Amino acid sequence: MESARVAGFGTSVFSEMSRLAVQHQAVNLGQGFPDFDGPKEIAQAAIDAITSGANQYAVGQGNPVLRTAIAAHSQRFYGQQVDPMTEVGVTSGATEAIFAAVQGLTNPGDEVVLFEPFYDSYLASVQMAQAVPRFVRLRAPDAAHSTWWFDDAELVAAFSSRTKLVIVNTPHNPTGKIFTRAELERIGELTRKHDAVLLSDEVYEHLVFDGGTHLRPATLPGFRDFTLTVSSGGKTFSYTGWKIGWHLGRKELVSAVQKAHQWITFCAAAPFQVAIAKGLELPDSYFTGFVESYTQKRDFLSGALTKAGFEVLPCAGTYFLMARTDRHRKAGEDDVAFCKRLLLDHGVASIPPSVFYSKEHAPDVHGMVRFAFCKTDAVLSAAAERLARL
Ligand SMILES: Cc1ncc(COP(=O)(O)O)c(C=O)c1O
Known part of the structure; x- marks a missing residue:
């Protein structure tokens, strides 16, 4: 029934992760929006x-x-x-x-x-x-x-x-x-x-x-x-x-x-x-303060992920961190399965980066995960605590 234009569009993994995060009271480092208001x-x-x-x-x-x-x-x-x-x-x-x-x-x-x-x-x-x-x-x-x-x-x-x-x-x-x-x-x-x-x-x-x-x-x-x-x-x-x-x-x-x-x-x-x-x-002070606050958030989450055994890749901009999951990933587990397990068993929501790839190239990132750090310090700390128990 649906047109060729929309054929193949499923429910996005973003919505599914957000839904699961709410259902399981996970700390949500998935979707890329701040959990606080702007100025x-x-x-x-x-x-x-x-x-x-x-x-x-x-x-x-x-x-x-x-x-x-x-x-x-x-x-x-x-x-x-x-x-x-x-x-x-x-x-x-x-x-x-x-x-x-x-x-x-x-x-x-x-x-x-x-x-x-x-x-x-x-x-x-x-x-x-x-x-x-x-x-x-x-x-x-x-x-x-x-x-x-x-x-x-x-x-x-x-x-x-x-x-x-x-x-x-x-x-x-x-x-x-x-x-x-x-x-x-x-x-x-x-x-x-x-x-x-x-x-x-x-x-x-x-x-x-x-x-x-x-x-x-x-x-x-x-x-x-x-x-x-x-x-x-x-x-x-x-x-x-x-x-x-x-x-x-x-x-x-x-x-x-x-x-x-x-x-x-x-x-x-x-x-x-x-x-x-x-x-x-x-004024310029808003924009410099904005970068400073996000630099702290990036460094905090990056430190917590490293301590928890992830290999965090360099992040020069945006509010996302990509990390390799090799130390925690089970044999044969792809990024979608890893992110679901991280959410269901450990209470932290993330995004499997294969959603940003065509099907044929998705395996490139089956060993990676994306975390958003546009979150309050309290939420980032809660995530750090849960990740530390991995
Ligand atoms: C690279 C990129 N472009 C565009 C957007 C969407 O921007 P907007 O919310 O203004 O539509 C996003 C949101 O996550 C994004 O990451």
Whole structure:
């Protein structure tokens, strides 16, 4: 009965893990959303927007106040100049921006290059647009590589005359990898050569650790013309449920996304747009404090996992840790079975990273697990106690 577009979509492992976590009162380090609220002044701005009447449809492309704040934020943090009237659009979260971009920029049969592991909505968006995914595998750190890496020949082989779109996510969920300038330049070179568009998903742009700064691909020389930047307020301001996302780039790119967006949701939630505009204007101290607090959380959880016998892989950004499970994994157990056992027997919910892979490459990470550390210190401590008993 169901269409080919949705065939194969099951209940996501995220929902199942969350359901099991509630049922078994597990400490939930699974799904990637904070278990605390963001700044009070942003919540107050949303309340004020509601009580002062910002309750009807917003301008489809986004409230000009928010678009202006997005442009100012891009200038302030990356020296990137965009015209808020033609080069910025607002959507219901980054997820809608990605979905609309795939709809607006590809025809059935066109190819989209995805790096595995990928945020799972990418593949679903590609499938629903009847485009064809071409995968490039990020390989786990090894003796020769201190971070996740990809093979250049595999990257080249993923491109063809049908390539229309390339999706990069930096900082990267779930690996915590930050793409280097050289990697981005290589990806950009191939994208340009094939006359494709680079969609850069930067929802973790303000979660870069250890003194690093976020490198926005669109600001690299020559990238402006073919790069569409996508981000959202969910992660940066800890209000993921508000689903305020945006995209910026050359006006032809933004207009293609907006053409799809007008028939998907038409506009994002009006009062939350006003509030997120306020968030983007917060002083630098907010953004530095945000990174500091997440650095502590990362280090705490990383320490607890290491003590518990996991091999924690380096995490330069995002709020996720990937760890190898070799010491605890039973013979023949894949990551899904491991995560279920960790939840049912030890009371800690996590995510099996194979959900971020195509079926054929899922075995790459059968010996790994992803933990989210966007949780209160009390929850992280409770997780540490349970992990210590492993
Ligand atoms: C890489 C990545 N992109 C996009 C999103 C979704 O963003 P939003 O909640 O703004 O739709 C997420 C959420 O987990 C993500 O990890």
